[in-house]
Amino acid sequence: MLNCKQVATLASDYLDNNTSLRWQIRLHLLMCANCRRFIRHLQITRDVGARMAINEPGADAEAVWNKVQTRIKKEAQPDQE
Amino acid sequence: MASVKLAQINLHDSHEFNTSSPMTQSPPASLEDKVPYPLLKNKGPHSGTGPADESELIARLAKGDDRAFRQVIAQHHSLMLSIARAIVGDTFADDVVQEAWVCVYNNVANFEQRSSLKTWLVTIVSNQAKTRLRKESRQVSLDQLDGEVSGSYLDGVHFKTDGHWQQAVPQWSVESPDALLEEQQLQSCINRTLTLLPPAQKAAFILRDIEQQSFEDICHILAVSAANVRVLVHRARLTLMQVIDRYQETGSC
Numbered sequence: 019m020l021n022c023k024q025v026a027t028l029a030s031d032y033l034d035n036n037t038s039l040r041w042q043i044r045l046h047l048l049m050c051a052n053c054r055r056f057i058r059h060l061q062i063t064r065d066v067g068a069r070m071a072i073n074e075p076g077a078d079a080e081a082v083w084n085k086v087q088t089r090i091k092k093e094a095q096p097d098q099e
Numbered sequence: 100m101a102s103v104k105l106a107q108i109n110l111h112d113s114h115e116f117n118t119s120s121p122m123t124q125s126p127p128a129s130l131e132d133k134v135p136y137p138l139l140k141n142k143g144p145h146s147g148t149g150p151a152d153e154s155e156l157i158a159r160l161a162k163g164d165d166r167a168f169r170q171v172i173a174q175h176h177s178l179m180l181s182i183a184r185a186i187v188g189d190t191f192a193d194d195v196v197q198e199a200w201v202c203v204y205n206n207v208a209n210f211e212q213r214s215s216l217k218t219w220l221v222t223i224v225s226n227q228a229k230t231r232l233r234k235e236s237r238q239v240s241l242d243q244l245d246g247e248v249s250g251s252y253l254d255g256v257h258f259k260t261d262g263h264w265q266q267a268v269p270q271w272s273v274e275s276p277d278a279l280l281e282e283q284q285l286q287s288c289i290n291r292t293l294t295l296l297p298p299a300q301k302a303a304f305i306l307r308d309i310e311q312q313s314f315e316d317i318c319h320i321l322a323v324s325a326a327n328v329r330v331l332v333h334r335a336r337l338t339l340m341q342v343i344d345r346y347q348e349t350g351s352c
């Protein structure tokens with residue numbers, strides 16, 4: 019029998035179909051409400067990720083492009099100071 | 100009794116993936132089947148670029164069009180930075196991504212569009228980062244693959260010695276992903292948490308759960324074993340799950 023900690027450790031592999039212990043996990047889930055809730059919450063978390071847009075402080079495209087252009091010019095004229 | 104230890108993290112995997120140049124390296128095939136710009140959903144007017152727009156954009160890049168470059172940089176720079184950070188660490192990531200853009204500039208005229216532009220960009224930055232990793236391997240810290248952060252779901256305190264939960268797993272009053280995503284406060288909690296994840300976890304999570312790439316492609320892109328990608332994604336999900344736990348309980352991060 020798997021215990022809860024083992025199920026929690028394998029939970030993503032279970033959701034992503036990456037484990038050979040599928041049936042052992044199912045058996046545990048039949049009997050354990052906590053792990054059922056845990057796996058359900060993990061699945062919700064995964065689904066939230068799938069619908070998310072990354073909202074990082076966006077790259078300053080202008081600044082990046084200026085740096086890249088400087089490099090391109092340097093590479094084009096390696097011998098001229 | 101089944102053996103279910105967490106996969107061992109093997110740092111040495113990361114040096115061995117391909118030595119070919121960015122241009123000859125064929126991109127992971129399945130990246131192409133996906134929605135072109137899932138990163139940009141809800142993100143404004145440029146998000147709807149289809150294949151025709153993309154060809155036009157690439158043609159403008161090939162001519163060296165300034166505005167086209169700024170557009171592509173705005174769209175893809177942060178994804179590329181996340182990948183570079185995961186492979187080569189913070190110290191060199193900015194530099195590596197700039198090199199990648201130079202490489203794009205120099206080679207986009209020969210880009211044959213057998214993959215999407217994004218796939219091509221990801222391949223280039225991944226290869227640039229791996230090349231840099233080989234050069235700087237002594238200085239690069241791979242501690243992003245270190246063990247559990249204490250307090251995370253998998254550390255000991257959540258479980259009794261027999262492996263059963265120490266306490267009940269907390270209830271959530273909202274269990275619909277759509278409803279959760281409508282909560283502005285939670286969105287910003289999640290985004291903040293994402294930026295704080297260790298770089299390898301963050302890149303693995305973005306590529307897997309947000310970009311929906313296959314585990315196989317991700318292990319090539321990030322130069323870690325498949326087992327490691329699975330562990331990284333799992334840890335990232337658990338961290339975000341705890342953010343949602345806290346939000347459900349307190350209404351804030």
Ligand SMILES: [Zn+2]
Nearest residue numbers: 021022050053
């Ligand atoms: Zn259990």
